[in-house]
Amino acid sequence: MIAVLLLGLTVGVILALTGAGGGILAVPFLVFGVGLSMAEAGPIGLLAVGLAATLGAVMGLRNGIVRYKAALLTAGAGVVCSPLGLWLAQRTPNRPLTIMFAFLLMYVAFRALQKSRPTRVGAKPPGTRKPPPCVLDENRGKLNWTGPCAWALTASGVVAGVLSGLLGVGGGFVMVPALQRYTNLTTQSVLATSLTVIALVSLSGVVASSAAGHLQWAVALPFSIGAIIGMGGGRLIAARLPEPYLQKGFALLSALVAVALLVKALG
Template sequence: MLLGLLDTATIATPESLLGLFGLGIFTGAVAGVLGIGGGLLIVPVLSLWSIPLVQATATSLVGVWMSAVSGTVQNWRKGQLDGRSSIVLAVFGMVTASLGAWVGKVLPNAAIAFSFAGLMWVIIYLMDLKQKLKVREKTITDATESLSDRRPPEPLRLPQVAGIGLGAGFLSGLFGVGGGAIMVPLQMLFLGEPIKSAVRTSLGAIVLIAMSGLVSHTLNGNVLWPPGIAIALGGMLGAQLGTRLLNRLSSKAVDRTFRGLLILLSVYMVWKGFSS
């Protein structure tokens, strides 16, 4: 297979960078439709270039970080960002993001691959939980929902926030994901946040968490910057297309597509682990 013959040198050619830009558009569009971080898609695809998984996860953080910055700036301009909660989550997340990056450097590729596959199933469970909480949220009156959507959880429960931030930060550094798929349902479950508020808060936290993991990976020499930037630019464009496409799809179609994608990715990463 042609992609399997490529390496970290050939991936920086103009032709490969153009292909990675297209990959970014695709992963950004899928992320916009399914509401997941692009790292879940970028990491397995980058591994097709025979790139070690630690470099693939590090490079994916470039796109994760740039996308989070773009979305957070938009939320801030609209006055919909709860900066305090985002910062508290991020502070705890940044503590373990560096640890996750270090673990990713010392673990063999097979261990990372199997762990990544396991993460797919954890996210499927959390998305089930998220759906149940979303249904429960709909029982609240529109007036109450509108007010609570703009209000941060009171009082701020530091033990719960700390646990959410620490776990998301470690996963971000280890797997090259932003951590939002973990933080959003846990914020709803343990902090009582409405889904819209949880999404905005976690996105703001991802800016700092992903940056922390990215800095650690950069110091360790794991980031492939030209491919990462190419994917990130394509992802920012694709996300705009995906959010528009989302309005045309039914919730059932999105849910089934999401689950099918995660199952396929988990199977692929298991195969990658055995072949490492």
């Protein structure tokens, strides 16, 4: 019980320091720390990440920076597809799931390392880039809805939903880049909207997994409590640390965990 609580605490601190994408480490921590299989750890990781994302989403809604229609459309697609991921996870052997997760974690590490680097000299300024499919109307404060905009957000939700059910990840590493690419929202609005999507998709996956009897509450509750406490404590120190160093540290930790997962799966 204490060990599980401490693992959750560690994940919560990582969430606070690196954002919602840090929750991807919840599953490997449960695999190595508790000895669960990928399919068993996935729903528990979803619960912890979903609760943490819910707190962030509520704060974003309070500040009026969540684009709730975009979040509902994207999350709706994710909620519909999440059970498919859960179904596949329960029928896929542990070794292939572990290898898939390791490669996904390496991708997340690569993205975090890219994010830690300064903007390249000679990169195109925002004004010279092609407008994204979802453009915010400054006068109305709402997105201009078009077919390409709806399709881009729906496709992003499908990917996030399947991966959340299959591997127990919240989908922050999918939603944040997708919203940055397909919309012209501010960074704060992108993060708040993505947290709303993650909360809805993750918690729907938790409900489906619990209904199917695949969620181990004896592990899930202390792990989630630890994650919430850790997130609260981590926020106190997050603002004092330079973000590039946080991202580099997260990239290094993610890469090491990915290698450990590969060794475990192939050994």
